[in-house]
Amino acid sequence: MEKTLKPRSEKKTENFIAIICLVAFYVLLFLLDNYLPRNSFTTMLIPVLQKSSIFALVCVSMNLLNGFTGLFSLGQAGFMLIGAYVYAMLSIPDEYREAVYQYSGGTNIHFSIPEMLQGVIGQSAGSFFGAIICIIIAGIIAGIFAALIGIPVLRLKSDYLAIATLGFAEIIRAVFQWDKLGKITNGSYQLRKYTAFTDMNINIGGNVIKFTSIFPVFIAMLCILFIILLINSSYGRAFKAIRDDEIAAEAMGINLFKHKQMSFIISSFFAGAGGALLAMYQTTIQAMAFKTAMTYEILLIVVIGGIGSISGSCIASFLFIACNEWWLRFLDSGSLFGIVPVPFFRDGFRKVVFSVVIMVIVLFFSKGIMGDKEISFKGIGGFLKDPFGAKRRKAKKAVAAAAAAEGGEGNE
């Protein structure tokens, strides 16, 4: 992962293109939320965009641990659960509390952050900024839990670490389902009626502007940007050093525990924020859903995208969610293109096809989509000029031939 210094002007153009693309992307999203007509395409696109941005965030947070720090953790679902619950508990409006907690005999929480803000800055802005504050708190609480869990767990190595974090995730799930805590967590019953994506609209002078899909995409992108900055900082280089060789890293003066702890807490913070967003997406949450299967799914997305590649994780989560919720739906429908009946196309066939594809990737393309590389505009340009690497291979061969002609002195 060497980083070559680029000439300033080239970097500037690249940033410029990136900003233009981002602005164009958000304009499209804005149009999608507010002006585009609802047809079969847009009604599928919005939830897919929402969910895939959430999964991108969670996958990148897992990648920070697994791909960049070399800590094979399987606790992601547990931290998402904490985030989702904290978010929901803080943002259920007071008037609905009795109804939501009816099976647990009422609740001890009698405030709602979005509601408090609504009193100060108005109805829609209150729920908008209240949700953001709740997401941040959700992340912080998940981070605090991670700090506590990290103290004992991070001393373990590779597969023991994996199984211990998995165990903690299960314990967290059991605690949240405990009926004695029913007045806070609602036990094993679901939480609902909290602020969701559909409430994300701001009323400016009578015009309602919707942020249904911009909101999750923007929050996820902001978090991912932070992780990218972290990875490119000196801390990030320390993480990579730990991943490549713990003992060598320690010998170079990197405080192993401090950096592992830091990576673990930050990853869990974003997993918690991702959990909060997932709660917003689903509009109801239940601890039952956050099983180890969820962690496995996230891990497999990371593997598809390439362990150690952030853009890979983002692309893979979009592909995974889009195929799962949208493009491969026809496999479950019982017929091809709605006409030709295929007997084995029934419920669940999509998932079978999916898992076979995943196994093929794991076994034969273990680098995933991106390997450990990142997408760059220069790379895309190069790809367009030379799509299958034929020219590059030719150039390489020419170099090798030249070296051989010199008598191979350069090798040994």
Next chain:
Amino acid sequence: MIEFLHTNMAYLLNGISVGGQYALIAIGYTMVYGVLRLINFAHGDVFMVAGLVMIYATTAMPMYISIPLVLVATVVLGFLIERAAYRPLRSAPRMSVMISAIGVSYLLQNCALYFTGGLPQVYPSIPFLSESVTIWGATTKMVTIVTPILTLVLVIILVLLLKYTKIGMAMRAVSKDFEASQLMGIKIDMVISATFVIGCFLAAVGSLLYFTNYSSVIPTSGAMPGLKAFVAAVFGGIGSIPGAVIGAFIIGICENIIKGLGWTTFSDAFSFALLIVILMVKPTGIFGEKATDKV
């Protein structure tokens, strides 16, 4: 004390029985880990598939054919999984193999979901095992008594097999030192296949006993027993067969006592708490050998 035992007899018996079933699964984990240094996440799902095969087999065939069929089918499945998903990654980093195991687990669960249509499948009652008996005031199924005995018999056979046969000796050699045993002319691939065959055979026996206590099988019903059996294997010292058996009995009994005390929510969490405590205090488990890291 006697009074306590008497009132909680049902839980205790159940605990011993569940412990025996966990032990049969845990041996599969511990042997595979001993040889390949791999947590075989798919093992719990192989166990679930054995349950499903039993259900489908009994609808078409009499019991005396379907039981051997289940054993054979599970063994073949384990062999094929090793062949297809783990062997190509023999020289890959350990984490890739573990990811492959997670992928296989995902595949098996999704296939089960597809074939069952997501509905719980009713497990057939096996004639002798499903009869009820009363021991010291506690009514239970015959399987509760059969399980610990059968488990112990199978474990003793396995230990003898490992100690006195050629393949057993090869397995021990491979788990001691992978490379050196290769140099000594041991056919590694055959030894690993044999490990999977034995592990899956025991898992199939375990599934026959385990699901007799439950009314139905769903695609995820292998995940939890699998994880708990793994905890048992770690608790006993991974790589050690007596350790796995003792660990499994301890977990099975404790879990059922916790259920008896009315803390059902935490019966699963207990196993994981135990795992974390043992990893903190004695990472090599009760009977595990101390490994030294070479730089």
